[in-house]
Amino acid sequence: MTTNLCMTGDVSPEGRGSAQGGLRSGVTRRDFLLGSAAVSLTAAAALSTPLPARAAPLGVEGAQYHNFKRVARQAIFTSSPAHGGEYPLIAWREDDPLAPPRWDGGGGARVAAISGVPHASSSLGRAATAHVAAVLEADDPDRLIRPLKRRGGRSDGVFEPAGWDEALAVLGSTLAAARPGATVCLTGPRSPETLWRRWSYTLGTPHHLTLGVAAGRARIWRGIWGVEEPVADLARAGLTLNFGSNFLMHRPEWGGAFLEAHARFGARLISIDPRLSRTAAASQRWVPIRPGTDGLLARALAAQMYWNDAADVAAAAQGGGLDPDTLEGLLDDTDLEEIAARTGIGLATLEELGEEVGRIRPLTVIAGSGVAAHTGGGGAERWIALLALLAGSLEQPGGLAQPRGFELGAIEPLPDPPAGEPLLAEQLPWGAEPLDALVLHEANPAFNQPAADVWRRWLEDPQRVAFSVAIATRRDESTDLCDWILPEAHWLERYEAVAGKGTLIPWVGARQPARTPPGQARPLAQILRDAIRAARPEAALRYWVFDDPVEWLAPQLDSVEGLEEEGGWQAVLPKVGIWPLQGRFDPFRRQVVDEDGVPLQPEWPDPSPAMALGELPEWEAPPEVAKPGKLTLIVHAAEIGEGDVTANHKLIAEQQLANHVQINTSTARNLGIADGDPIRVISERGYLVGVARVTQTVHPEVVTMHIQGGHWSGGAVASGKAGPLARREYGPIACPDADLAHNLWWSDRGVHPMDLIVPRFDGETGLAARCTPVQLAPARADDHYGRVVVTRADAVEGVRG
Numbered sequence: 001m002t003t004n005l006c007m008t009g010d011v012s013p014e015g016r017g018s019a020q021g022g023l024r025s026g027v028t029r030r031d032f033l034l035g036s037a038a039v040s041l042t043a044a045a046a047l048s049t050p051l052p053a054r055a056a057p058l059g060v061e062g063a064q065y066h067n068f069k070r071v072a073r074q075a076i077f078t079s080s081p082a083h084g085g086e087y088p089l090i091a092w093r094e095d096d097p098l099a100p101p102r103w104d105g106g107g108g109a110r111v112a113a114i115s116g117v118p119h120a121s122s123s124l125g126r127a128a129t130a131h132v133a134a135v136l137e138a139d140d141p142d143r144l145i146r147p148l149k150r151r152g153g154r155s156d157g158v159f160e161p162a163g164w165d166e167a168l169a170v171l172g173s174t175l176a177a178a179r180p181g182a183t184v185c186l187t188g189p190r191s192p193e194t195l196w197r198r199w200s201y202t203l204g205t206p207h208h209l210t211l212g213v214a215a216g217r218a219r220i221w222r223g224i225w226g227v228e229e230p231v232a233d234l235a236r237a238g239l240t241l242n243f244g245s246n247f248l249m250h251r252p253e254w255g256g257a258f259l260e261a262h263a264r265f266g267a268r269l270i271s272i273d274p275r276l277s278r279t280a281a282a283s284q285r286w287v288p289i290r291p292g293t294d295g296l297l298a299r300a301l302a303a304q305m306y307w308n309d310a311a312d313v314a315a316a317a318q319g320g321g322l323d324p325d326t327l328e329g330l331l332d333d334t335d336l337e338e339i340a341a342r343t344g345i346g347l348a349t350l351e352e353l354g355e356e357v358g359r360i361r362p363l364t365v366i367a368g369s370g371v372a373a374h375t376g377g378g379g380a381e382r383w384i385a386l387l388a389l390l391a392g393s394l395e396q397p398g399g400l401a402q403p404r405g406f407e408l409g410a411i412e413p414l415p416d417p418p419a420g421e422p423l424l425a426e427q428l429p430w431g432a433e434p435l436d437a438l439v440l441h442e443a444n445p446a447f448n449q450p451a452a453d454v455w456r457r458w459l460e461d462p463q464r465v466a467f468s469v470a471i472a473t474r475r476d477e478s479t480d481l482c483d484w485i486l487p488e489a490h491w492l493e494r495y496e497a498v499a500g501k502g503t504l505i506p507w508v509g510a511r512q513p514a515r516t517p518p519g520q521a522r523p524l525a526q527i528l529r530d531a532i533r534a535a536r537p538e539a540a541l542r543y544w545v546f547d548d549p550v551e552w553l554a555p556q557l558d559s560v561e562g563l564e565e566e567g568g569w570q571a572v573l574p575k576v577g578i579w580p581l582q583g584r585f586d587p588f589r590r591q592v593v594d595e596d597g598v599p600l601q602p603e604w605p606d607p608s609p610a611m612a613l614g615e616l617p618e619w620e621a622p623p624e625v626a627k628p629g630k631l632t633l634i635v636h637a638a639e640i641g642e643g644d645v646t647a648n649h650k651l652i653a654e655q656q657l658a659n660h661v662q663i664n665t666s667t668a669r670n671l672g673i674a675d676g677d678p679i680r681v682i683s684e685r686g687y688l689v690g691v692a693r694v695t696q697t698v699h700p701e702v703v704t705m706h707i708q709g710g711h712w713s714g715g716a717v718a719s720g721k722a723g724p725l726a727r728r729e730y731g732p733i734a735c736p737d738a739d740l741a742h743n744l745w746w747s748d749r750g751v752h753p754m755d756l757i758v759p760r761f762d763g764e765t766g767l768a769a770r771c772t773p774v775q776l777a778p779a780r781a782d783d784h785y786g787r788v789v790v791t792r793a794d795a796v797e798g799v800r801g
Contacts (some may be wrong), residue, residue, distance in 0.1 A: 073112060076514035077577030079498045081491055082130040082642050083250045084189030084214050086498040088117040088507070088578050089131055091514035103736045104143040106518035111135050111492055116252075117577050118585035121505045121592045121600050125585065128252040130642035133649050134492055138515065141735050142474050142648055142715035144487035145519025154460045157480045157713075164520060164530075167484055172534020174467045178436035180204035181420060184428070188442035189214050190645070192496060192524070194408070196441070199528045201415035202539050209425035211443045213369035216426070216765030220378045224385065225611050227402050231502055232364040233602070234258040234267070236398035239360035241301075242271045243294045243384055245368030248279040249639055253503065254366075255279075260590060268360065270353070272297060273370070275662065275704050276697035278639055287353065288699040290344040291632050291771055292622040294371045295380030297343050297350075299619070302386050303334035304354030311358075311390035320389045320613040330616060342619075344628070344699065362398025363391040370636070370770070375624060378764040379617035386613065395608030402609065404506040404602065406499050409559030411552055415543050424766040426450075429458035430759070440470040440478055441488075441524070444644050447477040448707060450757035450768040451685065453790050456481060471527055476644055476714045487521040489513075494523035495549050497556035497569075500578075504602035507578040508560050510553055510569055525549040624760045626773035631667070631703055633681060633774040635753050638706040647708055648715030650722075650739055658750035659709030660693040663776070664700040668692065671776055678779035681705075683756040683772045686790040689783045690751045692776075703774065709750020710786060716740050723747030751786050 073092040080087045095109040102110055114132045116123035147167040148159035175183065183205040187196055189212045200208035218228035234240055235257040248255035261267035271280035272287045272294065280286040289297060305311040306328070313331070317324040340347040357363065365387050371380050385400070393399025423432055426449065438459075445455040458464055459481040470479035471486045479485045496511040517523075526549060533540040546552055557569040563579050566572050572579055583592045583600055591599045626632045637643060638659075641652040661681055663673060673679060675694040680687045681703065690705070698704050716722035716733055722740045725747040726733075732741040759768045779785075 074109075076111075076512055077117065077509065077573060077575075078492065078514060079496075079509050079511045080131045080134065081190040081192075081498075082128065082134075082645070084212070085251075085501045086509070087127075087131060087253070088120040088123050088500075088509055089127060090115050090117055090577065091492055093514050101736065102518070103139050103141040104518040105145055106516055108516045109514075111138065111514050119576070119582060119592060120507065120578050121582050122253040122500060122503045122507070124256060124590060124592070126252045126256050128250065129640055129652065130250075130646060131252075133641060133646050133652055134490070136649055136651065137646060138490040138492045140474060140648055140715065141737050141740065143490075143518050143521070144472060144474060144485060145521060146487060147520070148485040150483045154462070154481050154483070159485065162484075164522075167486060168530050168534045170484065171469055171531050174437055175203060175531065175535035178467075180418060181207075182433065182436040183207065183439075184209060184423065184432070184435055184437070185439045185441070186211065186425065186428070186443050186445070187440075188212060188444075191442045195496075195525060195528065198411070198415060198543065199532065201417055202532055202536060202543050204418045206418045206420040206422045209422060209428070211425050211445060211449070213373045213767060213770075216377075216762070216767035217367075217369065217372040217381070219765055220372065220381050224382065224613060225402060225609070229403070229502060230385070231401045231403045231504055232366045233362075233398050233401055233504060234364065235261050237261065237267055237362050237364040237393075238265075238398060239356065239363050240267065240269045240366060241357060241363065241384075241387065242269060242273075242279065242283070242366045243298075243368060243380075244271075244273045244370040245366045246277040246279045246637070246639070247366065247368075248282055249277070250637070250642075251502070268356075270356070273368075274634055274699040274702045275636065277636075281697075287345060287349065290342070290625070290628070290699065290701060291370075291634055292374045292376070292625040293339075293343040293619070294367070295376070295383040295617075296339050296619045297345065297353075298380065298383035298387055299330075299334055299616075300336055300339045300343075300350055301354055301357045302383065302390055303331040303336070304351070305358045305387070305390050306331040308354070308358045312392055313390070315392065316386065316389035318610070319394055319608070320386060320611045322613055322616070327616070341628075342621075344701065357387070357391075361391065362393050362396060364388065364393060364399050370634075372765055373767055373770040375622045375760055375762045375769055376617070376620060377762055377767065379619070382613045382616055385611065386616065389611065389613075394611070395605055397602075397604065401504060401602070401604075403502055404504050405501065406506050406508050406560050408497050408499055408508065408556040411555050413542060415539070424761075426766055426768045427761055429454045429464075432464075434463060435465050436467065438465050438468040438482075440468065440482060441472070444476045444478045446481055447711070447752070448644065448754065450754060450770060450772075451759040452752070452754040453793060454759070457793075471524065473521070474648060474715055477712065480713050486527055487517075487519065488527065489517040489521050489523045493517040493521070494525075495553060496525075497553050505582060505600060507580070507582070508557055508563070509578045510557065510573045512574065523549050525552065622760075622769065624758065624769035624771050624773070626701065629701070631701060631774050631776065632771050633683065633753065633756065634702055634704045634771045635707045635757065636704060636770075638708040641708075643708060644714060647711055647718040650717050650737075650744065653717050654746070656706075656708065657746060658691070658748040659706045659753070660750070661690045661776075662693050662695055662698050662704045664698050664702070665694055665696050667700050667703075668694040673776065673778075678783065678785060680777045680779055680783065681753070681756065682775045682777060684758050685756050685772075685792050686788070688751050688753060688756060688789075689779050689785055689787045691785065703776065705751070705753045707754060710752030710788070711749060712752075717744065718749070720747055720749040723749075749786075752788055755788050755790050 076091045091111045092113040094112040116125040116127045118125040147162045149162040151158045184207040269283040270285045271283040317327045388400035468482040469484040470482040500507040529544040558564040583594045586593045646652045677692045711718040722744045735741045758772045
């Protein structure tokens with residue numbers, strides 16, 4: 001089976017130059033940025049570094065004055081769900097009568113900029129790219145503005161506009177007739193968990209499933225420590241041992257905490273990662289490691305701590321629920337030379353790491369998604385957690401801690417949890433019985449999941465998925481395979497109660513609308529309520545009683561201690577954004593301080609809650625990793641932005657550009673591959689045709705690609721329809737954004753690698769591994785850049801563990 005996922009030409013030097021667009025388009029960087037004055041001003045405001053609080057103070061009315069445009073900006077406190085967490089932000093709303101119409105066709109004031117909340121300890125005025133990018137993300141000309149219904153077969157991807165009455169009537173009758181056990185709500189990490197759980201319980205289905213590595217990792221940590229993810233106290237750690245997390249790019253609260261600690265007292269960061277991510281590049285030491293061997297390295301470091309008398313094994317065993325004699329036996333039996341050979345880390349380097357990890361305190365550890373996204377990932381997580389136990393840094397300043405947070409109040413009454421075990425999200429196409437109804441939200445498995453072509457065939461098949469509906473702000477590869485697409489309000493356009501995650505200073509806040517939704521887009525809570533009213537009218541009268549979603553904020557927020565006494569959330573959160581008010585921002589210390597000028601500190605429990613590590617497993621070679629001396633393809637998140645959410649963002653796409661195949665310099669030399677060569681990447685499932693990028697920033701036995709290349713849906717930027725190649729062939733697209741119609745200078749949208757990943761599932765997490773053994777070969781004369789060919793669609797391995 002052949003899937004041609006790219007519109008570009010051949011792989012000759014001339015063809016490759018055309019594919020990349022760049023210097024042949026006749027549009028310079030300066031022309032691009034000056035092409036539309038209104039676009040440039042808005043984009044610069046959105047993506048610039050937020051001003052310090054002393055330079056951009058909030059006035060008495062919570063407004064900021066734009067001196068150039070002579071327009072007052074109003075501060076709307078809100079929170080972003082980007083990267084699967086909640087992050088307090090300020091959306092600066094501007095009602096400029098001279099501004100051009102909104103690109104999404106909506107009316108009213110627009111959001112001109114986004115910044116962090118200075119007096120929130122988790123923000124300190126900082127914001128990640130994915131946060132500030134929401135300005136153009138919400139104003140995307142490709143936003144969905146009305147319900148769409150399929151015309152023709154699912155694989156045709158043809159839709160026609162429809163009304164909400166028809167959409168809800170069809171959805172309601174389908175859900176009413178669907179068997180609860182054959183109804184699945186498939187969501188992503190940004191989806192509001194509480195809302196979707198309430199909806200699925202009302203329908204009587206246990207199958208509210210969340211895709212993504214974070215969901216599988218949460219299964220591990222709920223068993224170990226009763227939390228979904230531990231928190232590393234980077235602000236006070238002397239040494240942070242980072243196993244593959246790119247937190248400087250994707251977790252601004254953690255990144256800011258480390259950078260401040262490094263500036264104040266020289267905190268060190270060691271990053272262990274097969275590739276040089278931007279976080280690894282900012283580390284004091286980068287240790288390239290063979291994929292799937294993180295647990296082995298953690299064991300080697302733990303053994304050296306024990307041998308060098310840098311650990312209290314008895315206390316660690318007690319804190320981890322382990323037998324001290326068994327733990328000592330495991331550490332005594334550790335063979336450093338064997339681990340050095342298996343991890344690809346030299347013995348001398350291994351000993352240097354052991355000395356540093358045993359010497360510097362406090363010690364904290366971080367495990368990125370790459371650790372859990374392997375078969376046997378749960379065992380690796382346990383060995384890494386053991387390092388914090390041995391260092392005595394569990395629930396200590398600078399160590400590893402449970403997240404602090406408030407429980408939002410329950411909206412009474414609650415529907416009863418349905419009987420039955422939920423299905424495994426990542427294994428649906430392989431193990432699920434035929435479904436009567438599938439509801440998708442913030443998930444794009446047809447593009448992002450390993451063996452994505454299997455997901456596409458599953459979604460296309462009406463015998464396996466009888467009815468499907470997607471709720472989305474923009475079309476993507478998965479929504480295009482559904483029967484209906486319903487337009488959702490962006491997070492800048494809706495109310496939701498939120499509570500901080502992954503922080504040591506608890507807070508609650510409210511997502512508040514800073515702009516009106518375009519067209520007929522509706523808030524998610526309203527869509528789910530109306531669907532329940534159509535499908536289960538009696539249940540709707542009991543569990544979904546509100547005229548406006550804002551009515552649900554009071555029962556959720558006012559139960560937080562002290563908030564109701566201050567007048568309730570409506571009297572407090574629109575003015576300060578978070579509760580409790582943690583203090584004031586000191587711009588010289590760059591910290592939140594109390595009224596006496598003392599920096600805010602977390603509270604530490606005494607005694608600290610114990611872990612239940614269970615059995616520390618012996619390492620087994622993961623089948624998704626090639627044997628030593630061979631090559632493994634690793635797919636990873638793009639460095640900038642947030643995956644599909646920002647794939648159609650022109651400024652992020654310009655920085656990210658194509659996901660060419662990263663190959664180590666020595667490996668490329670041995671294979672006779674030069675930088676820029678067209679190559680085939682061949683796995684057990686098939687091959688893709690890409691461009692080699694020779695670099696020293698990946699392990700010699702690894703080739704890497706980010707997963708956001710090769711979109712064929714998702715908007716004009718993501719799919720390449722706004723690039724110069726398409727413009728020359730078809731003319732400018734009809735778009736109110738002049739940049740998209742005339743000025744984009746690149747056409748290379750990359751290559752889609754996920755079809756090549758052989759799905760190998762872990763029994764504990766339910767996750768599919770995100771890597772696979774590959775070979776490299778020169779491209780053939782008839783190959784086309786961007787081509788993806790699946791030759792063995794049935795190549796799949798069973799569950800391990």
